[in-house]
Amino acid sequence: MSLDESELPRTEDEWRVRLSPEEYRVLREHGTERPWTGEYVDTKTPGMYHCRACGARLYPSDTKFDSHCGWPSFDDALPGAVKEIEDRSLGMVRTEIRCARCDSHLGHVFRGEGFTPKDTRHCVNSVSIRLEPNET
Numbered sequence: 365m366s367l368d369e370s371e372l373p374r375t376e377d378e379w380r381v382r383l384s385p386e387e388y389r390v391l392r393e394h395g396t397e398r399p400w401t402g403e404y405v406d407t408k409t410p411g412m413y414h415c416r417a418c419g420a421r422l423y424p425s426d427t428k429f430d431s432h433c434g435w436p437s438f439d440d441a442l443p444g445a446v447k448e449i450e451d452r453s454l455g456m457v458r459t460e461i462r463c464a465r466c467d468s469h470l471g472h473v474f475r476g477e478g479f480t481p482k483d484t485r486h487c488v489n490s491v492s493i494r495l496e497p498n499e500t
Contacts, residue, residue, distance in 0.1 A: 372418055372466055383417065390491045391417045391468040394453075394460070399434025402490025407436070411497040413488075418466035420445060422493060423486070431479050435471065435487050439480040446486070448473060461486060468492065 373379045379392050389395040404413075413423040413436075422445045423438045431437035444464055451460040451472065461470045471488040479485055 379417070387416060387491055390489050394469040395489075396471075397435075397489045397491050402435060404436040404490040404493065404495060405434065406430075407495065409495060409497050411495050413438075413493045413495055415463040415466060415468060415470070416492055416494045417468040418463060419494075420463055420465040422446060422463065422470070423488070425495070425498075429480055431477075431485055431487070433485075433487060436490055436493070437479070438486040438488060439482045439484050441486060446470060461488070 373382055376392060380388055383391060386397070390397060407428075408425075410425050412421055413425065413428075414420060415422055422441055424442070427438045427440045429437055429439060441461075446461045447464045447467075449460045449462060451458045459473045461473050462468060463470060469489075470492045471486065474485045474487060476483055477485055
């Protein structure tokens with residue numbers, strides 16, 4: 365369920381109350397969960413992945429693929445759902461992806477690896493997303 369704009373936390377203290385400590389560390393402090401530990405690494409369930417912080421729709425499950433990198437991987441997000449920011453941490457240049465609605469950290473995007481025809485891999489922390497399965 366997506367939060368109404370008026371329900372979005374406005375301060376980091378409000379985010380701390382709303383999120384678990386691990387969710388806060390990854391989503392708000394730009395952390396990373398350990399590889400192969402996230403609940404969605406191997407998930408094949410049809411549905412829609414939402415931002416765990418604000419509930420915004422991010423990734424249809426048909427864009428998820430097995431990259432064998434230890435985190436859920438998607439080759440595309442819904443148009444306008446994520447924003448990209450240059451990340452120069454860890455002594456390298458990467459592209460961070462954040463929820464366009466609430467600015468929470470999702471992971472990083474990589475291009476040119478050849479995994480899919482779109483040649484893009486959104487490497488996303490499971491703790492940053494929540495799957496809403498399709499109704500059967």
